[in-house]
Amino acid sequence: MRIMCTGRLDPAITARAFKKGLDGLLIIGCYFGDCHYISGNYQAKAKLDVARRLYEYVGMNPERLAFRQCSSGEASVFVKIVTEFTEKIKELGPLGAGGDRLESPLLIKKLETAEAVLAGEKIRWVIGKRAPFLKTGNMYGEVFTEHEFRRAADMIIVEETEVQEILAGLRDGARSVKDLAASFSMPVEKVFRHILALKRKGFVVPERIVGRSPLYTLAPKEV
Amino acid sequence: MPADKSDDIRIGVFICHCGSNIAGYLDMEALGTYAETLPNVAFVQRNLYTCSEGGINEIKKAIGQQNLNRVVVASCTPRTHEPLFRSSCGEAGLNPYLFEMVNIRDQCSWVHMQEKEEGTNKAKDLIRMGVAKAALLEPQKPIMSPVFPRALVIGGGISGMTAALALANRGYEVVIVEREGRLGGMLLDLNRLGPSMTDALQLAESTVKAVSCHPKITVFTGSRVTGVEGFIGKYSADIETPTGGKKIDLGVVIIATGARVFVPAGLYGYDAERVITQLEFEPRLKQGIDPSIKSVVMIQCVGARNEERPYCSRICCQTAVKNALLIKEKDPDTKVTILYRDMQMYGVENEEMFRESKAKGIRYVNYNPDRPPQVQAGSVLVYNALLGKDMELPAHMVVLSTPLLSREDSDEVGKLIRVPVDANGFFLEGHVKLKPLDFATDGVFLCGSARFPANIREAIAQGLGAASRASIPLSKGSVVVEPIISVLADMDACRGCGLCVALCPYGALEIQKTDKGRKVKVIDVACKGCGVCAATCYQHALTINSFTDNQIDAQIEAFLG
Numbered sequence: 001m002r003i004m005c006t007g008r009l010d011p012a013i014t015a016r017a018f019k020k021g022l023d024g025l026l027i028i029g030c031y032f033g034d035c036h037y038i039s040g041n042y043q044a045k046a047k048l049d050v051a052r053r054l055y056e057y058v059g060m061n062p063e064r065l066a067f068r069q070c071s072s073g074e075a076s077v078f079v080k081i082v083t084e085f086t087e088k089i090k091e092l093g094p095l096g097a098g099g100d101r102l103e104s105p106l107l108i109k110k111l112e113t114a115e116a117v118l119a120g121e122k123i124r125w126v127i128g129k130r131a132p133f134l135k136t137g138n139m140y141g142e143v144f145t146e147h148e149f150r151r152a153a154d155m156i157i158v159e160e161t162e163v164q165e166i167l168a169g170l171r172d173g174a175r176s177v178k179d180l181a182a183s184f185s186m187p188v189e190k191v192f193r194h195i196l197a198l199k200r201k202g203f204v205v206p207e208r209i210v211g212r213s214p215l216y217t218l219a220p221k222e223v
Numbered sequence: 224m225p226a227d228k229s230d231d232i233r234i235g236v237f238i239c240h241c242g243s244n245i246a247g248y249l250d251m252e253a254l255g256t257y258a259e260t261l262p263n264v265a266f267v268q269r270n271l272y273t274c275s276e277g278g279i280n281e282i283k284k285a286i287g288q289q290n291l292n293r294v295v296v297a298s299c300t301p302r303t304h305e306p307l308f309r310s311s312c313g314e315a316g317l318n319p320y321l322f323e324m325v326n327i328r329d330q331c332s333w334v335h336m337q338e339k340e341e342g343t344n345k346a347k348d349l350i351r352m353g354v355a356k357a358a359l360l361e362p363q364k365p366i367m368s369p370v371f372p373r374a375l376v377i378g379g380g381i382s383g384m385t386a387a388l389a390l391a392n393r394g395y396e397v398v399i400v401e402r403e404g405r406l407g408g409m410l411l412d413l414n415r416l417g418p419s420m421t422d423a424l425q426l427a428e429s430t431v432k433a434v435s436c437h438p439k440i441t442v443f444t445g446s447r448v449t450g451v452e453g454f455i456g457k458y459s460a461d462i463e464t465p466t467g468g469k470k471i472d473l474g475v476v477i478i479a480t481g482a483r484v485f486v487p488a489g490l491y492g493y494d495a496e497r498v499i500t501q502l503e504f505e506p507r508l509k510q511g512i513d514p515s516i517k518s519v520v521m522i523q524c525v526g527a528r529n530e531e532r533p534y535c536s537r538i539c540c541q542t543a544v545k546n547a548l549l550i551k552e553k554d555p556d557t558k559v560t561i562l563y564r565d566m567q568m569y570g571v572e573n574e575e576m577f578r579e580s581k582a583k584g585i586r587y588v589n590y591n592p593d594r595p596p597q598v599q600a601g602s603v604l605v606y607n608a609l610l611g612k613d614m615e616l617p618a619h620m621v622v623l624s625t626p627l628l629s630r631e632d633s634d635e636v637g638k639l640i641r642v643p644v645d646a647n648g649f650f651l652e653g654h655v656k657l658k659p660l661d662f663a664t665d666g667v668f669l670c671g672s673a674r675f676p677a678n679i680r681e682a683i684a685q686g687l688g689a690a691s692r693a694s695i696p697l698s699k700g701s702v703v704v705e706p707i708i709s710v711l712a713d714m715d716a717c718r719g720c721g722l723c724v725a726l727c728p729y730g731a732l733e734i735q736k737t738d739k740g741r742k743v744k745v746i747d748v749a750c751k752g753c754g755v756c757a758a759t760c761y762q763h764a765l766t767i768n769s770f771t772d773n774q775i776d777a778q779i780e781a782f783l784g
Contacts, residue, residue, distance in 0.1 A: 001352065001775070001778055001779070001782075002301070002326075003754065003770055003775070004707070004752050004753060004754055004767070004770060005753040005754055005755070007728075007753045007754055007755040007758060008753060008754025008755070008757065008758055008767060008770055009754075009758055010757065010758040010772060010775075011758070012772075013772060013775055013776065013779070016776060016779070017779045020779065020780060020783050021783050022779065022782075022783060033643065033644070033645060033646055033651075034643070034645070034651065035643065036653075036663045037663070037728055037751060037753035037755070038641060038642075038643055038663075038664075038728035038729070038753075039728045039755075040728065040753045040754070040755055043726060043755045043758070043759070047758065119761065119763070120761055121761040121762075124722065124759055124760075124761040125722060125761075127759075128722045128725065128726050128759050129722075129725075132725075
């Protein structure tokens, strides 16, 4: 498939592709410094690195998503890249059938969460700000090391996945914090913290109180 | 008149045999029959050569007769043929952007020459994906923008001056910004220029005079460009001059910042006295070498073609031979030996100069970089592989041929103008063959050693070439830009957060205040359509024409069947 630049590749597209049953996705772009769009390949690498960490976290083998580089004049390199990737995917087998930490129906469900995470605001700010964070620092002038950045990104992956799972859990109707915590085997305090944050941002609202627990539901979309 | 867009999508699929390039390895009949079964496909035709006049006419005829509103050609590479097919659709009254190309040759029939069935299946997948995308294509309008009739030339060396003169003589205003206190660049340090042995100073003086006197050229020496904003036709540059800051409007930019010479500190006993570089040797040749110097050894590839600098600077060999000949011209009895790894003497005249040098008794000794020559007091020791032993060559003077390096600030200048540099810091042209003097960014051109080490003659030729390229938008007065660019598809969703603005490699996005609050605005002519913004926007407000999320998703879905 042709895209103008690997920078065009929206990481949420990769999640949708896997969700629909793709077994492997290979993205080939120019070498760093040779990008016809100046910095598109750096952007792609940053996006796909985070996507791979997320896939690993939600139970898919991250090897199924690869970012490789070669120039248009390097036929043999291209062949090597494609052959190696094909062999790798053959080895892993179809998605969710042994080659991944989770098995299929559950994995697909997790990939839905991954898609929501990758399409979301938080992760995209982190990816977008990767270069300035590593070079010039954040708005407080704190410069991160690669290691610190990865740790921060990992933390956001975990948090965002939990948040998206909670939101998905509320799609079918109001539920209590305890109930949510039980179904995702998450500590109650953690779910409570997420719910409070979501409430503050206007994503969820308390609907009614059953016994001593309030039931939360998705806030009606603004028109 | 066929409709550009309607609910009833009618796709025409044209499958090219490419003589036997495709038809020789894939089952064409199966492809044709298969294409007919795909959704929205109203017409399928196979052609011997779709790109031939006959093939093009068939497309045009079918658009009219079959009332097609989308066209898919399954053939070769879009790099060479997409413009042709697009314009053919346009001639038949169909919006050119309702066309999709599928490459079933380069990465399909040519690769699977021994696997007819698998190759055919892959071609079916590719056609199915192309058809799925075509159904979602939207018509686009080319974008027009005016060009301000002034050029900025960064760098006042021979290449930049030549480009400036060529443009000014065509009647365009030119501004030259030179970092040093005077025009001329590296040419001022040279003695005579090979192979014609022209006097460098004469050339420098006459060119500087022509530039300085030209009513259309403004020169800022001792100045720097500190900011460039805008896009082709509508740039605005900030220039820091000794008399204060200036802001000028311009239409095009030429980068002619040149290069610098590698100083071989710590190599071969370099002391800038007895062991010097070719560049330091030039003024000495001009003044006349000390008559007591009766033997000179030159060492090639000093600090070049190694791990740190893997490239060949390509002009040092001819410089060495030229300077060796000049030594012989002054005193035929002086012994000159050139220690080389490989001689890079390209071109008829250089080859002739090389032959002449041998006839005049200049000696050439090959050396192995694993056993480099050793400079001693009064001589140079070199291992000769043919003799299998060390040779000791008398050397009253040693001249080191060092490579040209990119400017220290080339990366900075590149970022300023949003053009790339390569691994060695030299500016990277748009395409090595098709756009050797252009950048991928429209309206920016390059010439001289800023791209790669060039001799004076090449620097002049490139300067003329860059001026010629730059005069195209200047003389047209307006530019037409491909509409495959970013668009704010969902104005309401945009929050004006500015993340896309920060990431855009071309400065093609800006936040502006509207009555609906802060919103992003795409500067159409500056956008190149890389898609970084669309892949970043978490509100999914931005997209790329002809590469929308929907279209990409549809292709993937079609692939999965």
